[in-house]
Amino acid sequence: MHIPDGFLDLWVAGAFWLGSGVIIGIAVRRAKGELGNERTPLLGVVAAGIFAAQMLNWPIPGGTSAHFVGGAFAGILLGPYLGVLAMTAVVTIQALVFGDGGIVALGGNLFAMAVVDVFVGYGLFRASRRFHETGAAFVAGWGAITVSALVVGLGVGLSSAFAYEVGVTVPIMVVGHALLGLIEGAITAAVYGYVADARPDLVLGRFSDDALAPEVGL
Amino acid sequence: MNTVSTASWMRRALLFVLALVILAPAFGWASGAVGYAEPLENAAEATGAADAASAINPGLLPDYSVLGLAPPLGTLVSAVVGTSLTLAVALGLGRLLEL
DSSP states (O other): OOBBBBSOOHHHHHHHHHHHHHHHHHHHHTTTTTTTTHHHHHHHHHHHHHHHHHHOOEEEEETEOOOOOOOHHHHHHHHHHHHHHHHHHHHHHHHHHHSSOOOOTTTHHHEEEIIIIHHHHHHHHHHHTTOOOOHHHHHHHHHHHHHHHHHHHHHHSSSSTTTTOOHHHHHHHHHHHHHHHHHHHHHHHHHHHHHHHHHHHGGGSSSSSTTOOOOOOO | OHHHHHHHHHHHHHHHHHHHHHHHHHHHHHHHHHHOOOOOHHHHHHHGGGOOOOOSOOSSSSGOOOOTTTTHHHHHHHHHHHHHHHHHHHHHHHHHHHH
16 A cells, blocks of 8 residues: 555645645644543554554465554544544655655555545445444455555556556455455454444544544543 | 543553553564555556655665565564654644644
8 A cells, every 4th residue: 555656646646745734734733632631642652553463474475465554443442634644654654764655656555545534434434324233344454454545556557657547456456455354344343343342432533523522530 | 630640541552552662573574574565555566656656765774674684673673662752742732732
């Protein structure tokens, strides 16, 4: 999913930087005042957990592998704005320290994994949780990563390195990640189910006022 | 606000994250064994873009490896460094935004 440098035309990379910059800026403003004693450690732990989980490449016989991306999970657990901040920390550190994803392409990677994956996952969860909560987490994880893959497919497909073959890049990305996304959905649902059982007050994305849960101790 | 309960779930959550970190080298080996390729790489192959990838910034620990360390150990060090750094950055960002 991480786009390296050299794949995106400058105008595409610039558009991604603009889009992700605007949304991350909004997220920073909305997060101010929403962080409290429990929420700040939660932000740190969720971000760290997603970084570690992304390092676990699940081998799939036949020559592919998938790793958990976690944007939908962050959106559900932290609410969309803190979710964007957690994923921004993860994706930026991956690019700067580990060269995983490019520097020019960082805007694209942030837009796909820290914006689209978070907001689509959060939206799908909120829309479907009335039917089945854990099932909604699965749909959120699966659907959001598939839409993120569509965005990456469009971005590279509109670039000269990929010969402007949007008709090739989008199907490969969407079909590939729709299949791999089943693992994303399963992990999202499993961890969500555990946290929601153990500490429902920590699942900020469940609450109707977008990102705010009441401050609750035991 | 109950700091005792916060410490309790923090400790459990961090233990879970530590377990993920320890597992990283095994997963790294296994994905290498099946011939790691993601859909983006397949799309690049299909359109002739594979050679266009460049590394402007390889990073201090390129591709989650450490110069001079064998892959399993390099992956483990990368997982520890990356996870700790992400925890610190996200916590620091959160604290800043509390102000």
